[in-house]
Amino acid sequence: xxxxxxxxxxxxxxxxxxxxxxxxxxxxxxxxxxxxxxxxxxxxxxxxxxxxxxxxxxxxxxxxxxxxxxxxxxxxxxxxxxxxxxxxxxxxxxxxxxxxxxxxxxxxxxxxxxxxxxxxxxxxxxxxxxxxxxxxxxxxxxxxxxxxxxxxxxxxxxxxxxxxxxxxxxxxxxxxxxxxxxxxxxxxxxxxxxxxxxxxxxxxxxxxx
Amino acid sequence: xxxxxxxxxxxxxxxxxxxxxxxxxxxxxxxxxxxxxxxxxxxxxxxxxxxxxxxxxxxxxxxxxxxxxxxxxxxxxxxxxxxxxxxxxxxxxxxxxxxxxxxxxxxxxxxxxxxxxxxxxxxxxxxxxxxxxxxxxxxxxxxxxxxxxxxxxxxxxxxxxxxxxxxxxxxxxxxxxxxxxxxxxxxxxxxxxxxxxxxxxxxxxxxxxxxxxxxxxxxxxxxxxxxxxxxxxxxxxxxxxxxxxxxxxxxxxxxxxxxxxxxxxxxxx
Numbered sequence: 001x002x003x004x005x006x007x008x009x010x011x012x013x014x015x016x017x018x019x020x021x022x023x024x025x026x027x028x029x030x031x032x033x034x035x036x037x038x039x040x041x042x043x044x045x046x047x048x049x050x051x052x053x054x055x056x057x058x059x060x061x062x063x064x065x066x067x068x069x070x071x072x073x074x075x076x077x078x079x080x081x082x083x084x085x086x087x088x089x090x091x092x093x094x095x096x097x098x099x100x101x102x103x104x105x106x107x108x109x110x111x112x113x114x115x116x117x118x119x120x121x122x123x124x125x126x127x128x129x130x131x132x133x134x135x136x137x138x139x140x141x142x143x144x145x146x147x148x149x150x151x152x153x154x155x156x157x158x159x160x161x162x163x164x165x166x167x168x169x170x171x172x173x174x175x176x177x178x179x180x181x182x183x184x185x186x187x188x189x190x191x192x193x194x195x196x197x198x199x200x201x202x203x204x205x206x207x208x209x
Numbered sequence: 210x211x212x213x214x215x216x217x218x219x220x221x222x223x224x225x226x227x228x229x230x231x232x233x234x235x236x237x238x239x240x241x242x243x244x245x246x247x248x249x250x251x252x253x254x255x256x257x258x259x260x261x262x263x264x265x266x267x268x269x270x271x272x273x274x275x276x277x278x279x280x281x282x283x284x285x286x287x288x289x290x291x292x293x294x295x296x297x298x299x300x301x302x303x304x305x306x307x308x309x310x311x312x313x314x315x316x317x318x319x320x321x322x323x324x325x326x327x328x329x330x331x332x333x334x335x336x337x338x339x340x341x342x343x344x345x346x347x348x349x350x351x352x353x354x355x356x357x358x359x360x361x362x363x364x365x366x367x368x369x370x371x372x373x374x375x376x377x378x379x380x381x382x383x384x385x386x387x388x389x390x391x392x393x394x395x396x397x398x399x400x401x402x403x404x405x406x407x408x409x410x411x412x413x414x415x416x417x418x419x420x421x422x423x424x425x426x427x428x429x430x431x432x433x434x435x436x437x438x439x440x441x442x443x444x445x446x447x448x449x450x451x452x453x454x455x456x457x458x459x460x461x462x463x464x465x466x467x468x469x470x471x472x473x474x475x476x477x478x
Contacts, residue, residue: 026367026370031370031371031374032374034367034371034374035371035374035375035378035454035457036378038371038375038453038454038457039375039378039454041452041453041454042448042449042452042453042454042455043440043445043446043447043448043449043452043454044446044447044449045446045447046446046447049381049444049445049446049447050446051446053380053381053382053444053445053446054380054381054445054446055380056378056379056380059384060379060380060384063379063384064374064377064378064379064386065377066377066388066392066407067388067392067393068392112381112382112383112444113441113442113444114441114446114447115441127399128398128399129398137236138236138399138400139399140396140397140398140399140400140401141395141396141397142389142390142393142396142397142398142403178384178389180382180383180384180385181384185382185383185384186382187382187383
């Protein structure tokens, strides 16, 4: 699950944020370390949310930065490469599920919170950040509109692979994307990701009407 | 920026979006109207009144009131105290926000144990939380006062620095940080506007409107609760009430709100 490339961690040092450094004598790296210590003392395990959730992988570590400060190109490329390698496509080769189930998954926001029942499947909460169907006007704007996603792109094999892969691990295509890595981090099942791929690409899906 | 933009924007999509935008702006207008109507008669006043009673009442093993509690402007001074918090307190040698300071006074002045003072920080129905009422009262005494959080002491500077780090700290199964939702202008979750807390205007709007009476919960919620519930939705473990991380983050956000008039307890959906 975790990205093994620890050398990426070391790269974090050079990504020093000049605008943030300089006060109270801590280097940027020292401030990050101290902040992590403070956080470890400030949270309790509860329900399914264990303290291991405060341990960052390399992408999380490198992406803990203001979005206004550009990530060095080579660092971004390495994040994308490592994350791309993590994508597991379905063994049966089928990438499109049922868009009706996908719509339900897109509407549901529960899952992985300490207040959630871990036995209940998680949702993807796509509408929190994206426009999808025309009928649902309660959508967020953190991500781009996905209305007509399939109509604009078609549903060819490469587009299906891109769509499934993007849901599985958004950072394979866009380092430090705000979008959760639904397959990589075990939020959604393979079938759920197939259903979401269908929601985006099936010509009968409300996304493409 | 590294983010890959979706490359295809057609005239069809743009037109559809314009039509949707009209339907949506009606909805947003209606929500704004609803919020406006809520401003008349804020149930937060009930918490403020109960909090004032609790502040003046002799309580705890030592049977004294909180009227000698020093909130940073001298013992017993409540007026304007919240607008200058968090700050470093020499008697505890640490940075404290209001809620941490109230707990400190309940322990040192009134003789409560720390466990007793913090047993129920957030109320639920008939299980009311004294700390929410006390917080409502003290914050109401800063209404209209200009936010003026100072970073003089080394520990105040450190708290700000750590709070900033925590704000951008991405972790958990969803890779979320505070900054995922609160570091860009003009963003929404569903129809809920998200203040950009890294900019002055956004930090002022966000910070100065807490505590708030939450209509959806029928409870008054404090800034500690706001952080606690954001972290829950970030899929983090459970934030400890009054923890160092919570005070550091509050210092970062409160300082960023400096210069704005404090305007709470407010009312939110």
